[in-house]
Each structure stands twice: as C-alpha cells, then as structure tokens.
Amino acid sequence: MLEDKNQERTSLEKLGEFGLIEHLTKNFEIKHKSTIKGIGDDAAVFDHTDKTILTTDLLIEGVHFDLSYMPLKHLGYKAVMVNLSDVYAMNATAKQITVSLAVSNRFPLEALEELYAGIALAAKIFNVDLIGGDTTSSTSGMLISITAIGEAKEEEITYRSGAKANDLLVVSGDLGAAYMGLQVLDREKEVFKVNPNNQPDLSPYSYIVERQLKPEARKDIVELLKKLEVLPSAMIDISDGLSSEILHLCKSSKVGCNLFEEKIPLDPTVISACEEFNIDSTTIALSGGEDYELLFTIAQNDFDKIKGNPSLTVIGHMTDESEGAHLVTRGNTKIELTAQGWNSFKSND
Amino acid sequence: MLEDKNQERTSLEKLGEFGLIEHLTKNFEIKHKSTIKGIGDDAAVFDHTDKTILTTDLLIEGVHFDLSYMPLKHLGYKAVMVNLSDVYAMNATAKQITVSLAVSNRFPLEALEELYAGIALAAKIFNVDLIGGDTTSSTSGMLISITAIGEAKEEEITYRSGAKANDLLVVSGDLGAAYMGLQVLDREKEVFKVNPNNQPDLSPYSYIVERQLKPEARKDIVELLKKLEVLPSAMIDISDGLSSEILHLCKSSKVGCNLFEEKIPLDPTVISACEEFNIDSTTIALSGGEDYELLFTIAQNDFDKIKGNPSLTVIGHMTDESEGAHLVTRGNTKIELTAQGWNSFKSND
Numbered sequence: 001m002l003e004d005k006n007q008e009r010t011s012l013e014k015l016g017e018f019g020l021i022e023h024l025t026k027n028f029e030i031k032h033k034s035t036i037k038g039i040g041d042d043a044a045v046f047d048h049t050d051k052t053i054l055t056t057d058l059l060i061e062g063v064h065f066d067l068s069y070m071p072l073k074h075l076g077y078k079a080v081m082v083n084l085s086d087v088y089a090m091n092a093t094a095k096q097i098t099v100s101l102a103v104s105n106r107f108p109l110e111a112l113e114e115l116y117a118g119i120a121l122a123a124k125i126f127n128v129d130l131i132g133g134d135t136t137s138s139t140s141g142m143l144i145s146i147t148a149i150g151e152a153k154e155e156e157i158t159y160r161s162g163a164k165a166n167d168l169l170v171v172s173g174d175l176g177a178a179y180m181g182l183q184v185l186d187r188e189k190e191v192f193k194v195n196p197n198n199q200p201d202l203s204p205y206s207y208i209v210e211r212q213l214k215p216e217a218r219k220d221i222v223e224l225l226k227k228l229e230v231l232p233s234a235m236i237d238i239s240d241g242l243s244s245e246i247l248h249l250c251k252s253s254k255v256g257c258n259l260f261e262e263k264i265p266l267d268p269t270v271i272s273a274c275e276e277f278n279i280d281s282t283t284i285a286l287s288g289g290e291d292y293e294l295l296f297t298i299a300q301n302d303f304d305k306i307k308g309n310p311s312l313t314v315i316g317h318m319t320d321e322s323e324g325a326h327l328v329t330r331g332n333t334k335i336e337l338t339a340q341g342w343n344s345f346k347s348n349d
Numbered sequence: 350m351l352e353d354k355n356q357e358r359t360s361l362e363k364l365g366e367f368g369l370i371e372h373l374t375k376n377f378e379i380k381h382k383s384t385i386k387g388i389g390d391d392a393a394v395f396d397h398t399d400k401t402i403l404t405t406d407l408l409i410e411g412v413h414f415d416l417s418y419m420p421l422k423h424l425g426y427k428a429v430m431v432n433l434s435d436v437y438a439m440n441a442t443a444k445q446i447t448v449s450l451a452v453s454n455r456f457p458l459e460a461l462e463e464l465y466a467g468i469a470l471a472a473k474i475f476n477v478d479l480i481g482g483d484t485t486s487s488t489s490g491m492l493i494s495i496t497a498i499g500e501a502k503e504e505e506i507t508y509r510s511g512a513k514a515n516d517l518l519v520v521s522g523d524l525g526a527a528y529m530g531l532q533v534l535d536r537e538k539e540v541f542k543v544n545p546n547n548q549p550d551l552s553p554y555s556y557i558v559e560r561q562l563k564p565e566a567r568k569d570i571v572e573l574l575k576k577l578e579v580l581p582s583a584m585i586d587i588s589d590g591l592s593s594e595i596l597h598l599c600k601s602s603k604v605g606c607n608l609f610e611e612k613i614p615l616d617p618t619v620i621s622a623c624e625e626f627n628i629d630s631t632t633i634a635l636s637g638g639e640d641y642e643l644l645f646t647i648a649q650n651d652f653d654k655i656k657g658n659p660s661l662t663v664i665g666h667m668t669d670e671s672e673g674a675h676l677v678t679r680g681n682t683k684i685e686l687t688a689q690g691w692n693s694f695k696s697n698d
Contacts, residue, residue, distance in 0.1 A: 043439045058483045
C-alpha cells in the first residue's frame with residue numbers, strides 16, 4: 001500500500017534468465033540427504049526411502065493476490081505455505097520445493113529479491129530444499145507456480161477417502177480469519193485510493209491481517225498427531241472454506257456428516273470483525289477460504305488422545321452417506337451443506 | 350491462423366475449477382505401478398525404486414507461444430515434450446507429469462479440450478501418467494506449467510558436469526529447423542494480416558514447421574544409447590541453441606570445446622529456408638533454439654559403438670578448460686563460442 005518510490009531498480013534484462021536464477025537462488029542451502037542434485041542441471045534428482053508426495057499450485061496476480069497490499073516477501077512465504085499445506089494434508093513430511101516465476105518487466109531485480117527472501121524464510125523454517133524451477137518474463141503481472149514434494153510411510157498417508165461413519169470430524173486452529181483479514185485490507189485499499197495520506201491503524205486487526213498475509217502451514221499438527229499416536233482416517237487442508245472441504249471428504253469417503261455450528265472455532269477478532277462488517281461469522285468459516293488449517297477424521301476411540309488439546313477442535317461426526325452432509329445450527333436446525341468455495345472462473349471475482 | 354468462428358463455446362465459469370479438472374482429466378489412465386495416487390486428493394503419491402528425476406517449465410502465451418498459428422492440440426503436446434526432453438537429458442525414463450493451467454475467460458471449454466487432447470496424446474506415446482496439477486483463471490492469456498518426473502538408476506544419471514577433455518561431442522537429429530519453422534509461420538502470419546483470404550502453401554516447409562509446432566522429445570535416443578551400451582559422460586537437451594548448451598556443458602564440466610562447423614547436422618529444408626530468408630545456417634543452428642535434441646559427450650573408446658548411426662553426429666570434442674570453447678569454421682578459423690540463446694527478459698522479444 002505504501003510503495004517506496006525511491007527503491008533501487010535493477011532491470012531483469014541485464015541479468016538474463018540464467019543469471020537471474022543464479023542470483024536469486026545462490027543463498028539457498030541443500031539440507032536433506034535425499035536431495036541428490038538441486039538447481040543447475042536439466043532436472044533435479046532426489047531419493048526418498050518412503051513414498052513420494054507431490055502437489056503443485058499456481059498463484060496469479062490479480063486472481064490470487066493483490067500486490068497493492070501484499071508485500072512481496074509475504075507473498076513468497078505464502079506461496080510456499082499454500083503448497084506445503086497440501087503435503088501436510090497427506091500426513092507427510094515436506095522435503096523439497098521447486099519455484100517457477102513469470103514476471104513482467106515492471107518488476108526490478110530488487111522486487112524479486114524480496115519475493116525470494118520470503119521463499120527462503122519459508123524453506124528454512126519448514127526445512128525444505130529448493131531444488132529447481134523456471135524463471136521467465138510474462139506479458140503482464142506476476143505468476144508463481146510451486147511444486148512441493150514430501151515423503152511419508154505408505155501406512156501413514158492420509159487420503160480424503162478413508163473417513164467412516166461415526167468418525168469424529170476435527171479441525172486445527174480457527175477459521176475465517178484469513179477471509180476477514182482480506183476484507184479489512186480491501187477496505188483500507190479503497191480508503192487509500194481516496195486519501196493516500198491516510199495512515200490506517202490496522203493494530204486491532206493484526207491477527208486476521210496476518211492470517212491473510214502470512215499464513216502458516218500446519219506442519220506442527222502433523223507432528224502433534226504423531227506424538228499423540230493418532231492416525232487420521234482421512235485428511236484435507238482447508239483452502240476453499242470448511243463446507244467445500246467437508247463435502248470433498250464426504251464424496252471421497254462415501255459418508256455423510258453432521259457439522260455443529262456451535263463447535264466451529266472462531267477467534268474473537270473474527271467475531272468482532274464480522275460484526276463490524278455485518279457478516280455472519282458461520283458463513284465466513286464455512287466459505288471464507290485460505291485458512292490452511294487441517295480438517296481430518298479420527299476413530300471415536302482416539303477421542304481421549306486429542307481431548308482438551310488447544311490446537312484441535314471436534315466440530316462434528318461422520319454419518320452414513322444416505323444421511324447427507326448437514327450443518328446443525330445453534331437453534332438445532334439441520335441445513336444441507338453446500339460448497340460456496342471460491343471459484344476463480346466466476347465473473348467479477 | 351484460420352480460426353473457426355462457429356466453434357462451440359461452453360464457458361468455464363459453469364463448470365468451476367473442480368468440475369473443469371474432472372472433465373479434462375477423466376480419460377487419462379494410470380499406466381505405471383509406481384503411481385500410487387493420481388489426481389483427486391491434496392497431493393499425488395508415487396514410489397520409485399530408483400532415483401527420482403524432476404523438472405519443471407513454464408510456457409506463457411505471447412512469450413513462448415503464439416496461438417495465432419499454434420493449434421491448441423499441438424501446444425499441449427509440445428508443452429509436455431519441452432519437459433520430457435529435460436528428463437531424457439538426464440538419461441532417465443519419464444514416468445509422471447503434472448499440468449497446471451491458467452486461462453482467461455476468452456477460452457471456452459472446447460479450447461481446453463483440444464489442449465488436453467494434445468497432452469493426452471503425448472502422455473500416451475511417451476508412456477507417462479498425468480498425476481496432478483492446478484487449473485485457474487488468469488487475467489490475460491494462457492499459461493501452462495508442467496512438472497515432469499522420471500526415474501533412473503543412480504549410476505546411469507547423466508549430469509552436465511561429467512564431460513572430460515578429449516571426450517567426443519555428439520548431437521542427435523539435426524539443428525535449426527524449429528527456429529526456421531517459426532520464421533516461416535511468422536511471415537505467413539504477416540501475410541494473413543494483410544490478406545486474410547490468402548491460403549498459404551506451407552508444404553515446402555512441412556518439416557521445419559512441424560519441428561516448431563510438434564517437436565518430439567528424444568526418448569528414442571535414451572533407449573538407443575542403452576542398446577548401444579553407451580553411457581554419456583555428460584548430457585543436456587538443446588532448448589536454447591547449440592552454443593548456449595555447449596557452454597553449459599563446458600562450465601559445469603570445467604572443460605573447453607572445439608565444435609566443427611562442417612559437422613553440424615542440418616536438414617536440407619533448413620539450408621534452403623536459410624537461403625530464402627538470407628540467414629546464415631550455422632548461426633541458426635548455434636542460436637536458434639527449440640530443437641529439443643540431445644547433446645552429449647562420450648569417451649573416445651565409445652566411438653565405434655555410435656559410428657555410422659544416422660541419428661547421431663559427432664560434431665566436436667572437449668578440450669582442457671584453458672583452451673576455451675570455440676567454433677572451428679569451414680575455413681579453419683577458430684571463433685570463440687558465445688551464448689546467443691534466447692533471453693525472455695530482453696526488450697522487444
């Protein structure tokens with residue numbers, strides 16, 4: 001929002017593609033023995049003892065992110081998180097990533113250095129090796145394509161398809177904050193357009209803004225579940241909103257679900273922001289998206305192992321497929337769950 | 350070039366992201382035992398007995414391809430080839446791919462079906478499983494990000510770094526055709542702009558146009574080398590022009606090189622097109638790009654094994670690093686090799 005017009009600008013043209021990759025990746029270290037060859041050949045080479053998990057995501061300027069309030073370092077960090085979250089959703093350990101980047105000439109080298117600083121921070125904290133990628137120009141804007149690679153023992157991999165009737169439905173963390181953070185940032189952007197000298201006080205919103213700008217993939221939950229000796233019967237990460245993800249679990253596992261509104265974990269900041277914006281907080285939790293929490297099912301027998309853990313909330317239970325998927329409201333009404341998740345192909349998005 | 354204005358148009362919005370992926374990938378079969386889980390979960394799962402090879406490339410409309418003469422089916426096929434070529438350059442067997450796609454609303458579903466028909470054809474012929482990807486909207490144009498995954502025994506992997514002084518430098522197929530095909534297509538595009546009723550006769554150029562629109566990754570060369578019991582000391586694929594790739598080999602292997610102009614394999618169509626366009630054919634072979642041939646070095650002892658093979662040409666030999674990398678012209682002049690390879694960040698590209 002507060003772009004520094006006096007920043008240094010080194011044009012990408014001067015470096016060329018190979019020089020650029022070399023420059024941006026020179027400080028990345030290879031940490032895993034399983035990485036045999038990283039950047040610098042036609043392809044990377046690695047060797048996993050267990051099964052390999054692989055996922056890939058595209059992030060596009062103007063569709064998935066808005067650089068007017070997303071600092072590039074945060075964007076780099078978040079782009080890695082979005083991908084690692086999918087690896088953790090398989091109950092796996094993330095090991096390697098590749099990062100491909102397309103940028104128009106409007107970005108100077110210094111902007112890409114910021115972006116890679118965020119990627120490097122994520123790689124360090126989450127202990128993954130950067131092993132490859134591609135860097136090229138685009139005709140407009142910025143695009144990031146990341147592939148994340150992980151490893152897991154076959155018997156520990158959690159698919160979407162393993163949930164059984166009577167399993168408990170559990171979610172990590174709290175929901176809806178990233179979406180409400182986006183609402184606050186969008187509002188401040190509009191204010192800024194009218195009055196560029198206005199310095200917004202975002203401190204009351206720091207939690208929800210941070211959840212939008214700097215989400216954390218739940219590596220810690222995968223580790224916690226191992227420690228608690230809980231193997232989820234099914235797992236998925238929440239990128240498109242709770243209801244959409246529940247329906248994915250139900251469809252893949254051929255089960256139904258009762259989700260209890262009163263159990264949905266919400267941060268107080270989300271509740272107050274929802275009141276301020278006059279939006280229903282349950283709707284936000286169900287459809288908001290970008291929470292990157294883990295949603296999983298466990299056998300009832302495992303309940304004692306997770307009971308009282310502050311990072312985990314039981315929000316419902318699975319049923320026979322014939323019963324369908326429902327939200328049970330605070331008023332004890334059953335409403336059919338529908339996916340209101342984000343659709344990037346919708347007009348006016 | 351000859352767009353059918355009456356084609357059917359189904360908007361992407363109607364299907365949404367999940368519906369679109371499901372629709373486009375429903376006819377893809379999993380062929381490899383090593384693919385444990387393909388599309389349909391948070392991540393794919395696979396299990397390689399040998400080492401895993403992984404490479405990724407971005408292709409962007411207006412930078413890497415021009416839809417005014419690139420049929421979408423060919424584009425899909427070529428996008429896979431570009432990536433598989435890097436797997437073969439490691440002397441590996443390609444096994445899996447992921448395909449991520451960003452498209453603006455101007456593309457109807459039928460266009461994406463064409464693109465995926467090309468991807469499916471490539472996957473079938475080259476025996477790779479489509480195991481994942483991402484599909485989203487873009488603010489402008491089309492973008493394809495593919496990751497190709499292969500497998501190779503550790504002792505068979507060919508890096509860029511293994512060439513030794515006195516090794517022979519060998520190239521598969523012939524060079525410069527893809528670039529000259531592009532020149533022909535560019536010229537016809539200009540003619541078409543002036544007179545849309547003009548039906549160009551491309552038949553004299555069919556070889557070079559096909560090399561541009563439908564390149565074939567050299568899986569056959571990897572198989573041939575195995576059959577001939579030749580293990581290259583170093584290998585790279587030719588995507589940016591011969592001179593750029595030779596310099597990569599020299600730099601990684603810390604050697605020099607003598608490349609003999611008279612040995613560079615050129616198709617007669619390339620020579621005649623170069624005469625027609627008044628371009629030097631050696632320059633085109635050195636800097637043209639997009640040939641997707643394999644360039645490798647072998648020990649002199651292996652010469653008898655490849656001698657006379659119509660798919661392979663010895664074009665030079667490696668030297669001590671101190672001697673540098675040179676082109677030895679037909680007139681026996683030594684000219685230092687410089688990388689004139691394509692730089693997507695250059696202005697006016």
